[in-house]
Amino acid sequence: MATGGGRAAGPPRNRGAGSRRGQLEAGSFGHKSAPWLPSKSYQLRGAKDGKWRYASLITIESLPWEILQRIFSYLDVSSLLCAGCVSKSFYQVSNDKALGITWMVVLRERNGKEHIQEQSKAYFSDTSVTLYWNGAVWPHLSNLKALAVYGVIPLFPPSKTPAMNGPRRRSLLAEYNLTTLEESSMYIGGDKLVKLQCLYPGMLLGCWQEDGELAVIVANLHFHQLIEKSTLGSATCLYSPPPHESVLDDVDPEYGLHGYHCHISLHSGKSSYMSGSFHSLFCRKDYIQNGFLRITVISSKKESQHSTISGNLYFPWDTEFLKGNVQHCCLMDVTVLDEAEKPFWCVSSPVAMHSVCSPAIRYSYLGKWQTIDYKDPEGKIHMELMWLEEEEQYYIVNLVLYLSVKKVNAWFATNY
Incomplete structure (x- = not known):
């Protein structure tokens, strides 16, 4: 790390x-x-x-998984929300299937008909969960109007009523318009059988190359407020978190420009390629340009900061009958904390690598130069990688965060 x-x-x-x-x-x-x-x-x-x-x-976290599940099964939803914030192990127990919390997708046709797909698989990484829906039969994509992702909890304890058979409550996590799929999605890669289309935020549609119909659906969900979003929303409305209360600091002239912490991981859901934590990050006032704070996480000029990635990057997909790997793309999780260690910006999204002919900066490495870029209304990420053929691995030689000045001013009550 x-x-x-x-x-x-x-x-x-x-x-x-x-x-x-x-x-x-x-x-x-x-x-x-x-x-x-x-x-x-x-x-x-x-x-x-x-x-x-x-x-x-001996602490409670050292107890066997089955005993923790038994203890947590007596908690109500609000208590589970609190327990899930204690640690990663508590989060996994509080959100485990045995407690009845699952996720599903609903595909809506233009005529209003709904197709419900229950969650097939779930993989937990450092800061996110990757969900798969790989049913054998999908409706025709041309007939679909929308795709919605829900968190699902049983109305009664799972021990009394089987979760799949009893009444359940939906909590809307995200909804996507599929009538303009070509305009609203981004192609990030493909192999001989499947092409991957990315829908913001964090949704992948795997479509067959032959006819363009659905093959698999993948969602990558960040842990931040995930249990709240999965349980406290409604069937039609997203969970609305309480507003952040900004506190003005009139003593520090660079308040909001320093003290950031960042955790970044690249993974495929099933396996991790890179996981790094970086502390005491800052931005000088003269680095504020075009509405963004520019924060250098890994400097291209400092080889001691350059980090390796385990093996080649690819994203695995599978259906009930076929499976494959899409090269040069993966899932990226980014968690930025402010100086009080409160989540400032959280990202979980599919990303793709792009080849660049010649880097603007001459590195001491001899290899193929690749970049990974991500952008949303709250920030941007730019990563530069070098592939070394002899070592058969990538080096991250430059990593820069761009935080929205508008968000920084709203968060810290500043005026940059």
């Missing part, structure tokens, strides 16, 4: 003898453990030279 600079985690500060911890360290205690200590359980072993040492006990 490629990492940038970050803050070192130090020991907790002694809050004095007047605090509860101060009383404990001074010897004013009557129990070996206390509920007000951090979430992980600790036990006092004894003191040497006036210093107390702590030993970690």
